[in-house]
Each structure stands twice: as structure tokens, then as C-alpha cells.
Amino acid sequence: MNVLEIKNLTKKFGDFIAVDNMSLAVQEGEIFGFLGSNGAGKSTTINMIAGLLQTNGGEIKILDKNIASHSKLAKMNIGIVPQDLAIYEDMTAYENVRFFAGLYGLRGAELKERVEEALVFVGLLDKQKSLPKDFSGGMKRRLNIACAIAHRPKLIIMDEPTVGIDPQSRNYILTSVRKLNEMGCTVIYTSHYMEEVEEICSRIAIMDHGKVIAEGTKEQLKAIITDTRDIWVEVKNTENLEEAALKEIKGVNSISIEENVIKINSQSEVNNLNHIIQFFISRLIEIRSLQEQAPNLETVFLTLTGRNLRD
Amino acid sequence: MEIWIIFSKLIIILFIGFSYVHSETGNLAWSILLILLYISMNIPLYLVRMEKIKLCIHLGSFILICYSIQEVNPLFLLLLPMNFYEVSAAFFEKRWPLLLVGLLPLFFMEGNQAVYGLTALFSFLVFFMTGRYTERLTTYENKLDKMRLDMQRLSKSLNENQEYVRQSEYTYRLEERNRISQEIHDSIGHSMTGALIQMEAAKTLMAIDQAKAAELLQNAINISKEGIEDIRITLKNMKPPTEQMGLQRLKLQLEEFSIQHQLRMPFVYKGNIDLITPIQWKIITENITEALTNSLKYSGATEISIDIHVLNKLVRVEVRDNGSGIGSGKVVKGLGIVGMEERTASIKGTIIVDGTNGFSVTTLLPIV
Numbered sequence: 001m002n003v004l005e006i007k008n009l010t011k012k013f014g015d016f017i018a019v020d021n022m023s024l025a026v027q028e029g030e031i032f033g034f035l036g037s038n039g040a041g042k043s044t045t046i047n048m049i050a051g052l053l054q055t056n057g058g059e060i061k062i063l064d065k066n067i068a069s070h071s072k073l074a075k076m077n078i079g080i081v082p083q084d085l086a087i088y089e090d091m092t093a094y095e096n097v098r099f100f101a102g103l104y105g106l107r108g109a110e111l112k113e114r115v116e117e118a119l120v121f122v123g124l125l126d127k128q129k130s131l132p133k134d135f136s137g138g139m140k141r142r143l144n145i146a147c148a149i150a151h152r153p154k155l156i157i158m159d160e161p162t163v164g165i166d167p168q169s170r171n172y173i174l175t176s177v178r179k180l181n182e183m184g185c186t187v188i189y190t191s192h193y194m195e196e197v198e199e200i201c202s203r204i205a206i207m208d209h210g211k212v213i214a215e216g217t218k219e220q221l222k223a224i225i226t227d228t229r230d231i232w233v234e235v236k237n238t239e240n241l242e243e244a245a246l247k248e249i250k251g252v253n254s255i256s257i258e259e260n261v262i263k264i265n266s267q268s269e270v271n272n273l274n275h276i277i278q279f280f281i282s283r284l285i286e287i288r289s290l291q292e293q294a295p296n297l298e299t300v301f302l303t304l305t306g307r308n309l310r311d
Numbered sequence: 312m313e314i315w316i317i318f319s320k321l322i323i324i325l326f327i328g329f330s331y332v333h334s335e336t337g338n339l340a341w342s343i344l345l346i347l348l349y350i351s352m353n354i355p356l357y358l359v360r361m362e363k364i365k366l367c368i369h370l371g372s373f374i375l376i377c378y379s380i381q382e383v384n385p386l387f388l389l390l391l392p393m394n395f396y397e398v399s400a401a402f403f404e405k406r407w408p409l410l411l412v413g414l415l416p417l418f419f420m421e422g423n424q425a426v427y428g429l430t431a432l433f434s435f436l437v438f439f440m441t442g443r444y445t446e447r448l449t450t451y452e453n454k455l456d457k458m459r460l461d462m463q464r465l466s467k468s469l470n471e472n473q474e475y476v477r478q479s480e481y482t483y484r485l486e487e488r489n490r491i492s493q494e495i496h497d498s499i500g501h502s503m504t505g506a507l508i509q510m511e512a513a514k515t516l517m518a519i520d521q522a523k524a525a526e527l528l529q530n531a532i533n534i535s536k537e538g539i540e541d542i543r544i545t546l547k548n549m550k551p552p553t554e555q556m557g558l559q560r561l562k563l564q565l566e567e568f569s570i571q572h573q574l575r576m577p578f579v580y581k582g583n584i585d586l587i588t589p590i591q592w593k594i595i596t597e598n599i600t601e602a603l604t605n606s607l608k609y610s611g612a613t614e615i616s617i618d619i620h621v622l623n624k625l626v627r628v629e630v631r632d633n634g635s636g637i638g639s640g641k642v643v644k645g646l647g648i649v650g651m652e653e654r655t656a657s658i659k660g661t662i663i664v665d666g667t668n669g670f671s672v673t674t675l676l677p678i679v
């Protein structure tokens with residue numbers, strides 16, 4: 001089932017088109033990544049999904065229901081962690097979560113239970129009485145996540161949740177995203193850090209200038225560019241090397257030798273690393289180092305757009 | 312529209328009839344006659360086309376109404392406004408003054424002012440509203456017609472595209488056939504003839520000089536072997552020249568443009584160009600042309616680089632100039648860019664327009 005479906009979504013600011021006829025679908029159980037540089041239109045898209053911004057055309061469906069006519073249903077099923085923090089600095093952590101959960105109609109014992117559950121989830125239960133103004137950036141972000149999940153939404157949208165926070169909080173957040181997903185939540189995760197997206201997302205839309213320019217699993221996205229990878233083996237000496245035999249290994253396309261480095265071009269989907277290593281060992285050729293040169297999502301973005309993700 | 316006006320006239324007549332019956336004055340026969348007369352004049356009104364005749368009829372009913380008011384019953388006045396609006400609407404643009412004129416009799420009549428006022432307003436409303444909505448309907452119908460035409464035009468151009476693909480495939484096939492026959496003639500034909508001559512000679516020499524004959528036969532065998540090798544090579548080299556054509560055409564065009572406008576135009580292509588289909592070439596060429604024109608018009612660039620890169624599952628074509636670009640990075644799309652987008656979308660591709668570093672238009676086309 002599609003948790004989110006966007007069709008021909010458009011948003012204009014004056015003459016400028018921030019989101020340009022965008023279409024995509026997020027299925028239940030996915031961690032779906034929006035990857036794109038600053039200004040690609042990620043936040044604008046999310047704000048439209050959240051109903052915070054009017055659209056200039058197109059349609060957004062949550063759980064197969066148009067959000068224009070089912071705004072309540074959409075609200076109850078979405079939890080948003082916005083790019084710009086939305087918490088009250090002078091209310092305690094507990095009060096913040098209670099306030100937001102209360103907006104979704106939770107009351108009484110259930111409210112209390114859910115608030116505590118959310119605080120436990122983000123690891124802030126022991127800080128529930130503290131004021132967010134004393135929190136680090138990472139803690140604030142985690143508190144914001146708690147506010148967004150207390151009402152147990154089916155779809156959680158996180159807009160660049162790791163910008164400007166320490167590595168530890170970052171890991172904590174990435175782990176929480178996975179945990180939420182295992183608990184059955186569908187997650188949309190936006191970022192301009194390709195490592196994160198590559199690490200946690202099951203499917204990714206690469207966005208640029210308000211358009212989705214490529215979409216798929218990370219393997220599919222990389223396969224757009226190439227179906228080969230280079231394996232560089234640095235050896236002590238190349239005397240005993242039988243090139244022909246090396247070429248015989250399944251998946252190997254071509255070989256080039258530069259001084260002591262043997263560059264093996266091989267098909268990506270053939271897992272032949274073992275055979276290659278075996279080849280050198282059996283001929284008593286000493287391996288000094290081994291590197292794999294395969295494209296990552298950054299390469300994909302660069303190759304498609306001609307620009308870096310982080311400019 | 313007519314039907315509504317006829318109905319409203321009918322309503323007024325009914326009203327007059329009822330009031331008349333209720334007031335119980337005499338002359339029933341007269342008024343029925345007049346009403347029938349009025350009806351019989353006003354029905355043809357909507358059947359004739361000529362404006363002059365219509366005017367005459369209006370005049371006739373006007374006189375009839377006046378007569379009826381005078382002689383039979385002042386209530387007939389109620390029929391007047393509708394006829395008045397009908398006549399005057401043809402001559403005057405402004406509507407509100409007409410309403411005022413229609414209300415004018417209010418000041419000259421005694422009694423029944425309320426009823427007359429109501430009727431005049433009612434007639435005004437019916438007449439101009441139906442007029443307005445009919446007009447609107449007509450514009451919608453016209454629009455619809457126009458859209459139908461557009462659709463026809465578009466589907467025609469789509470067909471033309473398909474025709475283009477078919478055509479170019481045909482041309483390529485023809486050319487290929489020519490090339491093959493040329494090749495066969497040039498190499499294989501010659502060697503076969505050569506071998507034949509040698510064998511003929513061997514046949515005549517067979518009885519006289521066996522050693523010489525054997526030598527000639529060996530020659531023939533060698534020539535035939537070479538011939539077979541030639542065939543193999545010819546077949547191997549016989550890649551369809553489709554893509555070469557697309558590429559050559561583009562190169563030529565770029566060269567021309569570069570000379571004509573005194574611009575540096577480096578052109579690079581990478582990857583397996585053979586994978587680009589004729590329709591993709593067509594769209595690539597059109598997009599490049601469009602992007603070049605834009606660069607020329609807006610950017611003040613001195614260099615425009617063109618880059619075709621065939622990746623594993625995608626063709627990427629970039630046209631980038633070194634001109635002013637868009638300072639804010641916020642490109643506003645004009646017709647040219649929209650055109651490129653539509654063309655490209657028609658074969659499932661995407662366009663990226665970027666103004667942050669000079670101006671660049673990138674066409675992405677999937678390889679299927």
C-alpha cells in the first residue's frame with residue numbers, strides 16, 4: 001500500500017518554481033530518502049505534505065486519501081520533525097511532548113503513557129523536567145522527534161534531522177529511525193548527506209531544482225551510471241602474474257597494470273572478490289593493499305547534475 | 312437562450328390571464344384574441360433569421376401591446392419590457408441604462424406600479440442572464456474546439472515523430488544496404504573473379520602442365536580463403552550507421568553554429584554512443600539547438616560546451632555556457648525551457664536547468 005502518493009505536485013513562489021510537477025510514491029514499511037542539495041525543494045515538498053503550505057497544482061494522498069479533503073486523517077497519521085526546530089524553550093521536555101501529543105486529541109492516562117513512551121524512545125526520560133534551552137542541539141532534535149511520534153503516526157517525516165549536531169546524537173537519531181521503522185513506521189528522511197541516506201534508506205529519490213531526477217534503491221541508482229566496479233590491488237611485485245588467468249575469473253572485464261597496482265574492472269553484481277584474492281594467494285603474490293572503487297550516491301548525483309551535493 | 316425568453320413571456324401572459332380572470336371585467340374574448348395575436352407574433356420571432364424581419368415583428372408586437380393597453384387592459388404593459396430589452400440589446404452595449412428606461416413607465420402609470428416594476432426587473436434579469444450565460448457557453452465551446460484542434464495538431468506531431476523514426480530507420484537501412492553491396496563489389500567480387508580466372512586457367516593447363524595447374528589452383532584456394540576472411544571482416548564492420556549519422560549531423564550543426572557566432576564550442580562524447588536511438592538523437596539535437604539559442608540570446612557567453620555521456624542506463628547531454636547565469640539561482644522558465652521539458656518528457660526523460668555556474672541545460676534520457 002502507498003502511505004504517501006504525490007502526483008504532479010507543483011509549488012511556485014512568484015515566477016520561481018520550487019517544486020516542479022513532482023510525482024512519487026512511498027510504500028508502507030519503507031525508509032524513503034529525499035536526497036538533494038540545498039534548495040532542491042525537499043522542505044517545500046514536506047511542508048505541502050504536512051498541509052502547512054498551499055500547493056499550486058497536483059495532488060497529495062496519505063493512505064490513499066487526498067489530504068485536501070481528508071486533512072484530519074492526514075494529520076493524525078503523520079508526524080513531522082521539521083528542519084527548523086519546533087519546541088518551546090521555556091516549557092520542560094515533558095510539557096513539550098505533552099503539548100504536541102495533546103494536539104492530536106490524546107488525554108488523561110493514555111496521554112501520560114504515550115508521552116513517557118516517546119521520551120524513553122529518544123532517551124530523554126531522565127531529562128523530562130529540564131528546559132530545552134539548556135539542551136545541546138542533538139538533545140533538542142531528539143526532543144522534537146519525541147514530540148512528533150507520541151501520537152504514534154504511521155508516517156514519520158524527518159527534514160534534515162542531523163544538520164548541526166554532534167556525531168553521537170547523529171548516530172542516536174539514525175538508530176532511532178531504524179527502530180521506528182522496525183516498529184512498523186514508514187519514514188521519509190531528507191538529507192543532503194549522502195552517507196546517511198545511503199546507510200539507512202531502502203529507497204531514495206534524488207531531487208534537484210524541484211524535480212525527482214532519479215529514484216530507486218541505492219543499487220538501482222548506482223546502476224544508472226555503471227554496472228562495473230574497479231578493484232585496485234597493490235602487490236609487492238607483478239612478476240608471477242598470469243594476466244590471462246586473472247581475466248578468466250568470473251565477472252572480470254579488463255585489467256590494467258600501473259607499476260605495482262593491478263586495476264581490475266569487474267561487473268558489479270558478480271561477487272568475485274574471494275576468487276581474486278585467492279588468485280594472488282595461490283600464486284604467492286603478496287598483496288599490500290586492496291581498494292574498491294565503486295560509485296556512491298555522491299558520484300551518482302555528480303554524474304547526473306554536474307554539481308556536488310554540498311556546494 | 313430563446314427558450315428561456317419564450318418561457319418568461321409565457322409566464323407573464325399567464326399572469327396577465329389570471330389577473331384578468333380574477334378582475335372579472337368584460338372583453339374576455341378581445342383579450343384572448345390579443346393574447347393569441349401576441350403569441351403568434353412572438354413565436355415566429357425566434358424562427359426567422361433576418362434581423363429586419365425581427366425588427367418588424369417587434370414593432371408589430373409593440374403596437375399590439377400599446378393598443379391592448381389603451382383599449383382592453385393596462386396589464387398588457389407587463390409584456391413591454393421583454394420586447395424592449397430584446398430590441399434595444401442589439402443596439403446598446405451598456406445594460407443598466409436599459410433597465411432604467413425599462414422602469415420609466417413607472418412614472419406615467421397609475422396603480423399597478425409594484426407589479427410592473429417587478430416584471431420589468433424580472434424580464435431584465437432573465438434576458439441578460441440568459442444572454443450572459445449563453446455567451447459564456449459559446450466561449451467554452453469555442454475553447455473546446457480550439458483544444459480539440461490542438462490535440463489533433465499534437466497527435467499529428469506525435470505521429471510525425473514516429474514517422475521520423477520509421478523514416479530514419481528506413482534511410483539507415485538503405486544506406487547500409489548500399490554500403491554492403493559496395494563492399495562486396497570492391498573486395499569479395501574482385502577476389503572471386505580472380506579465383507575464377509585462376510581456376511579456368513588451371514582447367515586448361517591440367518592436361519599439359521600439371522605442376523603449373525596445381526600452382527594456379529593453390530592461388531585460387533588462397534584467393535578464396537582471403538575472400539572468406541573479407542566477408543567475415545565486412546560482416547563484422549557492418550555496424551548499423553544509425554548513431555554515426557546522428558553524431559555526424561550534430562557535429563556539423565555545432566561547427567556551423569560555432570563559426571557563425573564566433574564562439575568556442577568544445578564538444579565531448581563518452582560511452583557507447585551506439586545505444587542512442589534515432590528519436591533520442593532527434594530530441595537531443597532539438598534540445599541542444601534550443602539551449603544554444605538561449606545562450607546566444609541571454610548569456611553573453613564566449614564558450615558553450617556540449618557534452619554527451621552515455622552511462623549504463625542513461626544518456627546525459629549537457630549544454631553549458633560560461634555566461635552570466637542566474638545570480639539568485641532561481642531560474643524562471645520561459646517557453647523554450649518548457650518546450651524542451653515537454654519534448655523530453657515525451658520519451659520519459661527529464662531536464663535540469665541550472666543557473667548557478669554559467670547557465671546549463673542537462674537532458675537525461677533513459678536507455679531502455
Ligand SMILES: Nc1ncnc2c1ncn2[C@@H]1O[C@H](COP(=O)(O)OP(=O)(O)O)[C@@H](O)[C@H]1O
Nearest residue numbers: 013018036037038039040041042043044045641
Ligand atoms: N517562502 C519562500 N519564498 C520564496 N522562495 C522560497 C520560499 N521557501 C522556499 N523557497 C525557495 O524554494 C527553493 C526550495 O527550498 P527548500 O524546499 O527549502 O529546499 P531544501 O529543503 O531542499 O533545501 C529554494 O530555492 C528556496 O529559496
Ligand SMILES: [Mg+2]
Nearest residue numbers: 042043083160
Ligand atoms: Mg530543507
